[in-house]
Amino acid sequence: MRWTQTLIPTLREAPAEAEIVSHQLLLRAGLVRKLAGGVYSFLPLGLRALRKVECIVREEMDRAGAIEVLLPALQPPEIWQQSGRYEAARQVLYKVYDSARREWVLSPTAEEVITLLVAAEIQSYRQLPRNFYQISVKFRDEIRPRFGLMRAREFIMKDAYSFDVSDEAAQQSYQRMYDAYARIFARCGLRTFAVEADTGVIGGSLSHEFMVPAETGENEVAYCEACGYAANLEKAVSAVAGGCSESPVVESPALERFPTPGVQTIADLAAEPYSVPPERQIKTLVYMVESRPWIVLLRGDDALNEAKLAARLGTTTFRPATAEEIEQWLRARPGSLGAVRSALRDTTVPVWADERLRGATDMTTGANEDGFHFRHVDVTRDLRVDQWGDLRLVRAGEPCIRCGESLRLRRAIEVGHVFKLGTKYSEKLGASFIDESGVRRPCVMGCYGIGVTRTLQAVIEQSHDADGIIWPVSVAPYEVCVTLLQSSPTGQVRETAERLYRELVEAGIEVILDDRDERPGVKFKDADLIGFPFRVTVGEKSLARGQIEIKRRAGGTPEAVSVDEAGARVAAYVREARRG
């Protein structure tokens, strides 16, 4: 490709709309342009890089035995009602209406479509296992699109769905995808790590996310360097979660109500004159769960993990109660709330408590009357608790659940997610088969997503410097840029560059010839900004010595080689780099 014949609108400055470096570089390098918030056009260079990622995904999915299909983006809402997800997914579903005012939804994912297809077309265990995948545009009405391609309304996703005859077989399918994912991201030049993940609205029993460590990531991950335990913070547990070891195992003195005028927060009660340390307080939260109040108890210094609460509740439609609602149900305002039996007027409100409070003694909590608290609270003796569970957010430095070493926290970008789904969808949508003994059984499913456009941006986020992108050869829009340093349309420099360009093209190298009438500085800056893995400079100065310069974007000193061997040398370097 010749630079003058394509469209590469590089930008000297970053547009104000781009906050994180990968988003800025996507725009500055002329890879994408925004049409609207979370909606992007791919320009020639961006599309080439995107196709490279897609190609890697396709090769590895095929290698893992998955088969490619293409499912409709336009879906009837009825199938979402059939799976029972219409309500849960409604916030992310784009709805469109045809001329007959009939409603359609734009596909954010395809569990329903593929499961119905399998229900119709697969009847026998002989046709299993199968794993179907597609690479297609997905639509999600994101609450807040941001960071360019990272969280877009419209994005490209690879989604795969496996169907197996048994749980054991499904486990193998899951593992095959897990392994394929590790290969895919490695081939994209990404350093990723897998973490245990929450299953969210999709549901299922086992799940891992593939994470790219990055400060700008939207996920927080807890991990242990000693044993390799790693989990999304939504899911993470630590060794402190199981008890309240700090509490002395003594019998609490009798419950005592005492005045606490003006106390609103844990910190207020921890201050003079009360001086109750947060770990000796009980935090009482009130949530409205599908318009019903729900009390959640935690130790004063712990924070609620809403994902864990959602998992236990089996719904995501809950929110913190307003001060008015709290007053209505508990007759006190936030600041003096508690679940001491004698102070709970309404016994129909469920009380859930974090495991860490189990057996705790001599605690302090609100009395459900403004300006009063109880001290010497014995959780077992005095509190009403309907259900115990792990509800707290893990903090850095807590002991690892597996090995006891100190847990660390870091931010990361989620680029892939694998789920073991079980039979949730196959039962609802009728994907079943007849087994060897003639019994009809539901398929055991798994589903597996890769954010293809997000992966592309994650590569940039992870691989750049002050000058621009540093593409791994595997996803670079072009492997080599031949930089021609002469403006005149004829002459030895030009002829040499043209000859080298043709030689590389014929050698099967993906090469772009910078034939623009621009100053050298401009060409160098653009080549660095876009990040071609190899830059080959043909200019008067080195050519006078019969040489051409080869420079790697990733670093190292430029190498001068003779004109005659330049082509073969560059091609050899590229082939070596392709092998990784």
Add this chain to the structure above:
RNA sequence: CGGAGCGUAGCUCAGCUUGGUAGAGCACCAGCUUUGGGAGCUGGCUGUCGCAGGUUCAAAUCCUGUCGCUCCGACCA
């Protein structure tokens, strides 16, 4: 949806407080010079000041509404 901020040339931004002929740099076009790290000089082009309404002799500037964008929180590949 809640909180914060911003909408002025293709891009980055000034001008708004205190109303009075819409600006700079980069980019773009022409010419001359320059040619190994975002050149110099000369000349030129570029705007419904996000949109609508209001106040005023007069609005980019003040007021109201609205739309869009960005950031923080809840959702996710």
